[in-house]
Amino acid sequence: MKILMATSEFDPLVSTGDLGEQVAKLTAELRKLGHDVSVVLPFYRSIRVAEPKSTGVEFQVSLGAKKVSAEIFESTAPTQIFLVRKDEYFDRSGVYSGNGKPYEDNSERFIFFARAAAELASRLSPAVDVVHCHDWPAALVPVFVRDQQLPFRTVLTIHNLEHQGSFWSFDFALTGLPGSYFSPRGVEFYGRLNFLKGGILAADAVTLPGEVGLFEAFAPQHGFGLDVVLRENQSHLFGVPHGVDYSQTNPPLPAQKGRRGNGKAAARQNLLSELGLDSAVKGPVIALPVDPSDAAAFNQVASILDLILTSDACLIVTGETMRLPEILVAERKYPTRFAYRPNPDQELLQRVLAGADFAIFPGSLGYRGVTLQTALRYGTLPVVRADGGIHQLVTDYDPFTDTGCGFIYQRNSSRGLWDAVRRAGQLYRRRDAWNALVSRAKAVDFSWVESAKAFAALYATLLRHREAA
Numbered sequence: 001m002k003i004l005m006a007t008s009e010f011d012p013l014v015s016t017g018d019l020g021e022q023v024a025k026l027t028a029e030l031r032k033l034g035h036d037v038s039v040v041l042p043f044y045r046s047i048r049v050a051e052p053k054s055t056g057v058e059f060q061v062s063l064g065a066k067k068v069s070a071e072i073f074e075s076t077a078p079t080q081i082f083l084v085r086k087d088e089y090f091d092r093s094g095v096y097s098g099n100g101k102p103y104e105d106n107s108e109r110f111i112f113f114a115r116a117a118a119e120l121a122s123r124l125s126p127a128v129d130v131v132h133c134h135d136w137p138a139a140l141v142p143v144f145v146r147d148q149q150l151p152f153r154t155v156l157t158i159h160n161l162e163h164q165g166s167f168w169s170f171d172f173a174l175t176g177l178p179g180s181y182f183s184p185r186g187v188e189f190y191g192r193l194n195f196l197k198g199g200i201l202a203a204d205a206v207t208l209p210g211e212v213g214l215f216e217a218f219a220p221q222h223g224f225g226l227d228v229v230l231r232e233n234q235s236h237l238f239g240v241p242h243g244v245d246y247s248q249t250n251p252p253l254p255a256q257k258g259r260r261g262n263g264k265a266a267a268r269q270n271l272l273s274e275l276g277l278d279s280a281v282k283g284p285v286i287a288l289p290v291d292p293s294d295a296a297a298f299n300q301v302a303s304i305l306d307l308i309l310t311s312d313a314c315l316i317v318t319g320e321t322m323r324l325p326e327i328l329v330a331e332r333k334y335p336t337r338f339a340y341r342p343n344p345d346q347e348l349l350q351r352v353l354a355g356a357d358f359a360i361f362p363g364s365l366g367y368r369g370v371t372l373q374t375a376l377r378y379g380t381l382p383v384v385r386a387d388g389g390i391h392q393l394v395t396d397y398d399p400f401t402d403t404g405c406g407f408i409y410q411r412n413s414s415r416g417l418w419d420a421v422r423r424a425g426q427l428y429r430r431r432d433a434w435n436a437l438v439s440r441a442k443a444v445d446f447s448w449v450e451s452a453k454a455f456a457a458l459y460a461t462l463l464r465h466r467e468a469a
Contacts, residue, residue: 001129001459003030005039006117008095008110008137010081013047016095019159022242023134027079029243029452036126040117042090042109043073043083051075052083057123061115063108064174070116084116107167107193111174114140121145121152128152130459136165139199140175143187146202147177153462155455156203158196159242161217161224161367165195189229197229204236204462207455209368211239211389216367218388222293239389240455243448244373264354264379264438271355275316278336283312284428286421287356287380289349289371290319290363297363302326303414304421309334311425316352318344354378358407358424361385362417369393373446379438382406383420393446397427397437405441 009020052075060067073083089109121128132155133141142154182188187198208214216222272279298321320342330338358381397404409420
């Protein structure tokens with residue numbers, strides 16, 4: 001397949017966060033699968049160190065009543081990259097902002113980029129099969145493709161729902177689209193121009209980072225206003241997990257001086273010693289990682305703290321909660337069984353996940369579920385409630401078929417959580433069955449290789465539907 005990635009960031013040329021890194025890793029893995037993948041992004045000032053060459057291609061882009069020239073440059077490292085040059089828009093110190101403030105003409109800048117990307121896609125030879133757009137800066141590409149009835153499929157991946165490309169209504173005139181597009185069935189959202197909303201409606205497929213992220217986006221507290229739009233258009237929404245870079249997310253399990261055995265046992269002893277907990281405890285070490293967006297996750301645990309901490313187990317809570325009185329009581333009653341770290345750094349979070357025997361997730365898994373994916377690779381078994389999309393990450397342990405890689409509880413209550421914790425604790429004492437379960441958990445693969453395969457399958461499905469039509 002011939003695939004064109006339309007993005008505002010691409011590592012290592014330009015990256016302000018996760019977006020550039022994720023697009024680069026997906027592109028690399030798709031190329032390893034044998035697909036012809038190229039990238040189009042703006043020609044920022046910072047990119048000039050890459051020494052791209054002019055392709056000699058230049059065309060006019062309509063921005064309302066005016067015509068703006070777009071010159072296309074090309075670089076072949078690390079892959080084929082097309083750069084849309086317009087110094088008036090992109091020869092600046094920052095990507096989206098300068099001096100701590102967003103550029104006032106961001107709407108015009110990325111309308112120009114989206115139009116140029118769609119035009120470039122129509123000119124490439126061999127012909128493009130799929131244009132894959134990333135986040136709000138490229139979200140209008142599917143709108144222009146549909147309006148011009150261009151002969152390729154479009155996919156929009158939402159990496160961050162919070163940033164939507166929302167601008168005042170007068171900027172709609174710059175798109176050159178018919179007035180009917182500024183409506184509830186177009187790019188208008190509460191009287192403003194909304195890039196992301198337009199892309200959701202116009203793209204042939206919209207993806208979010210996994211089914212857990214997809215179902216979370218349907219909730220008002222995580223949808224940032226677009227939850228209604230996503231629910232109304234869920235027929236072409238897909239949850240494709242974004243890959244985990246295991247070389248960064250999962251450093252090797254630490255060894256311990258004077259001890260023999262596997263790294264998991266050493267990591268557990270190191271953790272207990274570091275936190276001042278009872279290193280002679282026979283039961284499981286349990287981690288409770290609280291997601292920053294879900295400070296209430298401790299609520300279900302608060303009422304069963306005594307049950308957990310009197311069952312020959314240790315509990316480690318990382319992240320801030322809203323139940324400080326219960327925390328203080330637990331610290332005084334069980335000083336060698338309970339530890340609370342409200343502001344852990346990333347290294348401590350990883351050491352806790354590496355050293356724990358299982359981790360409980362009574363609340364949000366976060367947008368991508370990375371903490372749970374990390375725990376699985378460490379062989380730290382998840383205890384998680386049965387929210388939407390969870391089965392894409394975890395399958396429940398079945399003692400009759402000896403399958404599964406975690407423990408799922410159906411009742412969203414403290415009692416349901418305790419039943420799952422007790423089930424995990426009982427299995428922990430059956431070492432052969434527990435070790436087999438740990439091995440299955442560590443074998444679950446959420447790498448970018450698997451993500452690329454999933455995206456390639458989605459592209460193929462869209463192209464089959466085009467041929468059928």
